Amino acid sequence: MTLEAKQVSFSINDQRILHEVSIHIKEKQFVGLIGPNGSGKSTLLKNMYRLLKPENGIILLNEQDILKQSSKAIAKNLAVVSQETPVLFDFTVHDLVSMGRTPHKKLLELDQEQDFRIVKDALRQTGICHLEKRSFSSLSGGEKKRVMVARALAQQAQVLILDEPTNHLDIQHQLQLMDLIQTxxxxxxxxxHDLNIAAMYCDQIYVLQHGRIVCYGAPEEVLTPALLQKVFGVYADIQTHALTGKPYLTYVPEQFTKNIRDRAGAVNVR
Incomplete structure (x- = not known):
């Protein structure tokens, strides 16, 4: 199943946030969005999962206009883990994860044996079985993030949208979560936000700046010293990791940047 944004523009109070942004996520492809704060990453994702409506352009889920599909049909195919975890009532972890089964059920239909099994698997995969009976409000930020990922897994969608999935997680759980999503x-x-995480796990990376795509491609094509200096205002030494074969960034303080500046090439802007 594919997901695509075509020429999407979006404004808030007459301020343009996205400028004709186009991205294409192929079936089973892991695509990362990177860019400074305020570059439009979260706004683009919200347009892609229909929380916001594009001012111009179109969002296609499996080549069909997402605005012309029912909410239930979308929820069967697309799951979201957002930055925020707004829960109005104090549910247990089990109850909250079980809500991922809602798109697959009829009105007032009770959970069946299959639903219980799927929820248990989601709890196990995210490493939160021990939290099953806990109140969601009593959890730490990182624990809440893993609960929301478990709910998305219980939803059994084929498309997954993640907004800062590693936020609030310690490094062990960051890697465990990204490993899980990849598998x-x-x-x-x-x-x-973490460019080394993006380099390690993404098949393709799109770079946003001021609401525009300024570069895209494989991590080794996109993550260059010149791009990091231009878009993020930082210098970095970039090597190929001996174990992963992926780019690995080491950020360089300003006083040590002369060699980086000398080596930086032109950014391939597309």
């Missing part, structure tokens, strides 16, 4: 072989688009 699910879903169509994934994720806004990421």
């Amino acid at each position: 699910l072989h879903l169509t994934v688009v994720a806004a990421l």
Whole structure:
């Protein structure tokens, strides 16, 4: 299942946030969105999961206009883990994860044995079985994030949208979560702040700046010293990791940047 934004523009109070942004996530591809704060990453994702409506352009889920599909049909195919975890009532972890089964059930239909099994698997995969009976409000930020990922897994959608999925997680749980998402072989688009995480897990990376796509491609093509200096205002030494074969960034303080500036090439802007 594919997900695509075509020429999407969006404004808030007459201020343009997105400028004709186009991205294409192929089936079972892991695509990362990177860019400074305020570049439009979260706004683009919200347009892609229909929380916001594009001012211009179109969002296609499996080549069909997402605005012309029913909420239930979308929920069967697309799951979201947002930055915020707004829960109005104090549910247990089990009850909250079980809500992921809602798109697959008729009105007032009770959970069946299959639903219980799927929820148990989601709790196990995210490593939160021990939290099953806990109140959601009593959890830490990182624990809440894993609960919301478990709910998305219980939803059994083929497309997964993630907005800062590793936020509030310690490094062990960051890697465990990203490993899990990668092994699910879903169509994934994720806004990421950690560029080394993006380099390690993404098949393709799109770079946003001021609401525009300024560069895209494989991590080794996109993550260059010149791009990091231009878009993020930082210098970095970029090597190929001996174990992963992926780019690995080491950020360089300003006083040590002369060699980086000398080596930086032109950014391939597309």
